[in-house]
Amino acid sequence: MKDCVKMASSTQFTKDLCTPAFTVDLDTVRRNSDAMLDRFLRLGVQLRPHMKTHKTIECADIMTRGSRRCIVVSTLAEASFYADGGYDDILYAYPVTSDKVQRCAELSEKLSLFHVLVDNSLALQELKARPLKQGKVWNVWLKLDCDNGRVGIPHSDPAALQLAKEISEAEGVELTGIYAHCGNTYGCKGEEQIKAIAQETTSSVLQFVEKLKAVGIQDVKSSIGSTPSCSHPVLDMAMLSEVHPGNYVFYDVQQMLIGSCRLEDIAVRVLTRIIGHYPHRNQLLVDCGWAALSHDGGGRLPTGYAIIDGHPDLKLVSMTQEHGRVEPISGKLDFSQFPLGSMLSLLPYHACATAMMHPVYIVHSKGKVVGTWKPTRGW
Ligand SMILES: Cc1ncc(COP(=O)(O)O)c(C=O)c1O
Structure with missing residues (x-):
């Protein structure tokens, strides 16, 4: 018996796919990627795209315009996957702990450039305790928290400067750069608010680099981004060395609501079929549960857990693992418009979370299937 993944490679059109299916619109991916590359080329800043959203070689090739260099990853599984796939200059933007030092050392020794992230002295000691072979040094980025409130030392804390000094003075270690992730832009609504946070984060990082210079630590790179x-970059971002966004290649409903993109920039969908008519509760049943969409977003959209393409009057009200319940936002449903076996197309709230649920992505151009991408998984 053929499974859905095998069937996808012989299916010509997305409308004929076995569902649920995660689809990627190649033309939109290319447009989103080109727009970001060109934007930062104009600003004279190196784009180091994050791979966490899709975790595939094919999409990385588009995001790096084929250079296969200068990427960010969030897991060591991604780091090894890309290193084995011919990628180099990989920044592992996640705090290093002792369990991961050996794998990081092997990647540092194998690649011409592998970077790690540090925000505490213990991590630095762990790196020093495993000197790199072949005359290599650890490339360390200091993680600053510029009011995002997740990883990093607060940028204004004197301990941050102290740690930067410790890193730069450590044997076998180089302080390569300062990394700040402005995830607090996810609380914004509209370009003005986004730009205010972009400006604050940029200024904090650039001021920190000035403080480093004042104590004799030169040539340290700076990177921010979300x-x-x-x-919507601010002009001062032109003074940074790098930026590191990732989600933009797919975008999603969350990004549209923040104001990062338009509806037509969202490149991904979950295709689902109507598998049940239940007039007694005014609901349709679909074959997309949280195992195909994720629960991210918590159903807080006016349309529930997703936007149903072309049906702003419908709401995905709840999901169990493999089932979803759809009902009208108001009024009685006309079931004749939604035959059993017909398809609905869901725009995900958070593309990174939805992509994670799928072992294969169906890539199409204008509804014609042009390929499949297989992401790496695990940690
Ligand atoms: C450390 C780090 N850098 C970069 C990014 C990319 O940001 P975005 O997902 O907003 O594109 C993320 C996303 O979570 C991140 O955690």
């Missing part, structure tokens, strides 16, 4: 801030 999809909202890099979709």
